[in-house]
Amino acid sequence: MKIYKFGGASVKDSTNVKNVCNVLQTVGYNNSLIIASAMGKTTNALESVTHNYFYNKEAIETSIQEVKDFHYTIINELFENETHPIYVSIQNLFEKLSAFLNNNKSPNYNFVYDQIVSYGELLSTTILHYYLLDCNIVNIWADARDLIKTNTTYRDAIVDWESTEKSIQERITTNQLYISQGFIGSDPNGFSTTLGREGSDYTAAIFGNILNAESVTIWKDVPGVLNADPRYFEDTILLEHISYQEAIELAFYGASVIHPKTLQPLQQKEIPLYVKSFLSPELEGTEVSKGATLQPQVPCYIVKKNQLLISLATKDFSFIMEENISDIFKLFHQFNIKVSVIQNSAISFSVCAEDKFNHFQELRGLLSSQFKMSYNENVSLYTIRHFEFEGLEKILGDKTLLLKQVNRETMQMVTKE
Ligand code: ADP
Ligand code: ASP
Numbered sequence: 048m049k050i051y052k053f054g055g056a057s058v059k060d061s062t063n064v065k066n067v068c069n070v071l072q073t074v075g076y077n078n079s080l081i082i083a084s085a086m087g088k089t090t091n092a093l094e095s096v097t098h099n100y101f102y103n104k105e106a107i108e109t110s111i112q113e114v115k116d117f118h119y120t121i122i123n124e125l126f127e128n129e130t131h132p133i134y135v136s137i138q139n140l141f142e143k144l145s146a147f148l149n150n151n152k153s154p155n156y157n158f159v160y161d162q163i164v165s166y167g168e169l170l171s172t173t174i175l176h177y178y179l180l181d182c183n184i185v186n187i188w189a190d191a192r193d194l195i196k197t198n199t200t201y202r203d204a205i206v207d208w209e210s211t212e213k214s215i216q217e218r219i220t221t222n223q224l225y226i227s228q229g230f231i232g233s234d235p236n237g238f239s240t241t242l243g244r245e246g247s248d249y250t251a252a253i254f255g256n257i258l259n260a261e262s263v264t265i266w267k268d269v270p271g272v273l274n275a276d277p278r279y280f281e282d283t284i285l286l287e288h289i290s291y292q293e294a295i296e297l298a299f300y301g302a303s304v305i306h307p308k309t310l311q312p313l314q315q316k317e318i319p320l321y322v323k324s325f326l327s328p329e330l331e332g333t334e335v336s337k338g339a340t341l342q343p344q345v346p347c348y349i350v351k352k353n354q355l356l357i358s359l360a361t362k363d364f365s366f367i368m369e370e371n372i373s374d375i376f377k378l379f380h381q382f383n384i385k386v387s388v389i390q391n392s393a394i395s396f397s398v399c400a401e402d403k404f405n406h407f408q409e410l411r412g413l414l415s416s417q418f419k420m421s422y423n424e425n426v427s428l429y430t431i432r433h434f435e436f437e438g439l440e441k442i443l444g445d446k447t448l449l450l451k452q453v454n455r456e457t458m459q460m461v462t463k464e
């Protein structure tokens with residue numbers, strides 16, 4: 048079986064949905080499973096619905112209407128006949144969403160978030176399912192909540208591999224074309240969960256692993272994995288073939304073209320991952336596969352914006368030892384703040400971290416009661432794999448360098464504009 052994952056950009060409007068047919072016709076679609084994300088920026092729009100549900104009730108109807116308008120524009124462009132079954136299916140989904148909003152009693156933000164935000168993927172895959180049928184591409188719509196089983200860590204759910212494997216094996220058979228949702232799953236009580244923002248690549252890898260797929264292909268708006276994000280760097284170079292290890296490092300450091308959790312389930316079973324352009328499906332793109340010696344021949348540049356740089360020093364001039372460090376890390380973990388660089392000296396300790404869930408103010412209070420603390424918000428973290436010393440000034444430009452760390456393969460710099 049082959050797994051194809053279509054991300055938000057590849058289904059962001061009716062032209063791109065039509066293009067999905069073209070991609071499938073070019074590469075073939077027998078015995079395949081399609082995973083799709085929410086269309087365009089729908090997840091952000093549904094995040095606003097969730098926010099309004101809790102904090103701005105008057106705005107909730109307008110924010111739901113935006114999601115409806117966006118999808119109905121696409122549907123009207125794809126399906127001319129007003130009696131097409133798509134209209135009933137989409138109406139049903141919006142009715143279920145409204146019913147949830149009217150009946151929910153849970154004050155748990157993350158739980159409510161998952162119940163609302165999961166509609167993005169349900170809507171997109173319903174549209175794709177019917178559109179592909181209209182293109183004579185027979186396919187079965189599968190609800191990922193019946194397949195991907197997780198715990199109850201809403202917004203960042205952890206996959207229960209055993210029950211996921213059981214459900215997938217019960218429901219997915221070979222020699223069909225399936226379409227299912229990325230990013231979403233369900234908890235043991237059947238409530239929707241999500242796997243973390245941008246998690247659809249990871250869903251594709253979970254299916255790939257459990258179904259022992261021949262390959263997983265993620266369709267992107269770039270020609271493949273490049274040596275830098277073309278949004279921030281000029282003259283990027285396509286990496287045609289990289290090892291799992293290289294890809295995992297690039298993704299971990301923030302090359303957002305592949306979600307970092309995607310590689311491990313594929314590497315485990317040596318399933319190749321292709322990263323290809325949905326605009327030029329005939330091109331090779333990037334192959335990520337086994338081959339420990341595969342290494343890009345060029346430096347790779349990764350930038351993560353909107354990071355935090357936090358420096359802590361002991362108040363009594365004592366050393367920062369293992370005990371302090373483990374206490375500090377417990378707090379980072381507790382507040383779900385992800386640390387990407389660590390540097391320490393005798394009495395001080397610095398980390399560059401990302402506060403996706405806006406918990407820094409709470410953490411700050413706790414840390415500053417124990418340590419002398421200084422911090423910078425909104426800094427950028429540059430990581431250069433296989434760095435060369437020439438060219439570094441160009442990256443730095445007139446930015447201020449706050450922290451630098453170099454090891455054999457990788458240089459990291461935290462900078463302020
Ligand atoms: P989707 O959500 O549609 O699956 P993403 O937007 O998450 O796709 O990923 C594609 C984007 O990743 C590109 O548009 C590009 O800006 C960005 N990107 C970041 N780093 C890289 C890289 N090293 N190579 C290619 N694209 C990259
Ligand atoms: N729709 C989700 C998001 O935007 C998941 C994904 O696109 O991968 O984060």
Ligand code: MG
Pocket residue numbers: 054055056084245
């Ligand atoms: Mg995405």
